Amino acid sequence: MKDIFIIGLGLIGGSISLAIKKEDSFHVKGFDLSAEQLRMAKSLGVIDEKVKSIEEGAVHADLIVLAVPVAQTIELIQQLNQLDLKKDVIITDVGSTKQEIVQAAAQLNESITFIGGHPMAGSHKSGVEAAKAHLFENAFYIFTPTATVDREQLITLKNVLKHTKARFLQMDAKQHDKLVGAVSHFPHIIAASLVHQLEKLQETDPGVTRLAAGGFRDITRIASSSPVMWRDILLHNQEELLHLFDQWQNEMNRARNLVQDGDGEGLLTFFQQARSFREGLPQRNKGAIPAFYDLFVDVPDHPGVISDVTYILAEHEISLTNIRILEAREDIMGVLRLSFRSEMDRDLAKKALKKRLYETYE
Numbered sequence: 393m394k395d396i397f398i399i400g401l402g403l404i405g406g407s408i409s410l411a412i413k414k415e416d417s418f419h420v421k422g423f424d425l426s427a428e429q430l431r432m433a434k435s436l437g438v439i440d441e442k443v444k445s446i447e448e449g450a451v452h453a454d455l456i457v458l459a460v461p462v463a464q465t466i467e468l469i470q471q472l473n474q475l476d477l478k479k480d481v482i483i484t485d486v487g488s489t490k491q492e493i494v495q496a497a498a499q500l501n502e503s504i505t506f507i508g509g510h511p512m513a514g515s516h517k518s519g520v521e522a523a524k525a526h527l528f529e530n531a532f533y534i535f536t537p538t539a540t541v542d543r544e545q546l547i548t549l550k551n552v553l554k555h556t557k558a559r560f561l562q563m564d565a566k567q568h569d570k571l572v573g574a575v576s577h578f579p580h581i582i583a584a585s586l587v588h589q590l591e592k593l594q595e596t597d598p599g600v601t602r603l604a605a606g607g608f609r610d611i612t613r614i615a616s617s618s619p620v621m622w623r624d625i626l627l628h629n630q631e632e633l634l635h636l637f638d639q640w641q642n643e644m645n646r647a648r649n650l651v652q653d654g655d656g657e658g659l660l661t662f663f664q665q666a667r668s669f670r671e672g673l674p675q676r677n678k679g680a681i682p683a684f685y686d687l688f689v690d691v692p693d694h695p696g697v698i699s700d701v702t703y704i705l706a707e708h709e710i711s712l713t714n715i716r717i718l719e720a721r722e723d724i725m726g727v728l729r730l731s732f733r734s735e736m737d738r739d740l741a742k743k744a745l746k747k748r749l750y751e752t753y754e
């Protein structure tokens with residue numbers, strides 16, 4: 393496995409390329425419909441080589457990765473089927489839905505192996521500038537091979553993608569769309585709907601958006617994701633989403649009744665059950681709840697304090713993944729939330745800040 397061709401060099405295609413390109417034995421060629429993305433992918437060192445057309449990259453490839461929106465994935469499968477590809481070539485995709493894609497791939501010529509894939513990590517950001525080599529580290533990477541896929545070919549694919557450091561899982565495409573519909577697709581609809589609701593309220597109460605604080609921002613972050621990508625995902629997972637709409641309507645009616653009846657006990661149970669289930673979700677991987685290695689630091693509200701904290705971390709060569717001021721009011725101690733990539737970084741930061749008399753807690 394030497395020649396790898398990635399079609400679509402956005403967030404996901406770019407991140408896969410960065411993760412596998414570190415291996416000297418792979419040569420990664422890339423193509424993107426957008427000339428600007430393609431140019432940037434090469435100049436940022438995301439790919440080894442850019443090609444001018446799908447045919448140019450595909451005919452010599454041992455592995456072809458389709459990293460475009462799911463509707464485009466189906467068109468590309470049909471397009472690739474018209475080309476004279478290498479014998480034993482493997483085609484995989486990264487689409488967020490699997491059933492329609494796997495069905496489309498069933499039409500491919502017999503000499504082509506198609507293995508559906510879905511790395512379960514991402515971002516609301518799009519484009520090659522957002523790509524990161526470590527995006528999939530510890531995340532689940534789901535494969536949906538059909539019964540006709542040769543075991544050796546699946547191993548070959550995993551041997552390339554193991555450099556993403558993701559954790560591999562296998563299931564059939566229908567089960568994939570059911571589960572991912574619940575943990576990913578439907579929540580994106582809810583996030584966008586909450587934003588629509590606020591937009592309507594703003595028409596009569598223009599000041600309301602200034603009050604939208606941490607809670608609203610946390611739950612609606614994913615409403616900033618690519619509209620084209622999410623349109624296509626929803627169109628591919630219609631059946632599962634319709635079930636989820638029914639369940640959601642029941643859930644909202646249940647909550648509505650508790651509020652209408654002034655049922656304090658019922659509301660307490662409603663929130664207690666949700667909290668305890670959420671807290672039991674896996675935290676140490678990039679599953680439903682991402683890994684947080686957060687450290688909170690009490691800081692006096694005076695100019696220069698943030699640069700002092702970041703300077704101390706830089707002195708100890710500790711990298712931050714995020715920094716956020718949680719509270720900063722006049723004359724009141726504020727709180728900085730520092731996020732780290734690992735527990736080790738957090739512990740080092742804790743020690744370094746303590747030495748400079750900063751109060752920290754996890």
Ligand SMILES: NC(=O)c1ccc[n+]([C@@H]2O[C@H](COP(=O)([O-])OP(=O)(O)OC[C@H]3O[C@@H](n4cnc5c(N)ncnc54)[C@H](O)[C@@H]3O)[C@@H](O)[C@H]2O)c1
Nearest residue numbers: 400402403404424425459460461462487488514515518519
């Ligand atoms: N964003 C996420 O969080 C996430 C996570 C896992 C999987 N996915 C899946 O990954 C795929 C890509 O998503 P992304 O977030 O990288 O999107 P993106 O918008 O960052 O990148 C997609 C790229 O594909 C290019 N493209 C579109 N049609 C093309 C075509 N026919 N030929 C060549 N290039 C084409 C676009 O120009 C763009 O650069 C989607 O199928 C999505 O469902 C996304």
Ligand SMILES: O=C(O)C(=O)C[C@]1(C(=O)O)C=C[C@@H](O)C=C1
Nearest residue numbers: 488511512513514515516576614
């Ligand atoms: O973190 C985010 O912003 C994401 O939305 C990532 C997310 C998800 O829903 O969890 C989005 C789409 C995917 O197919 C996989 C992961």
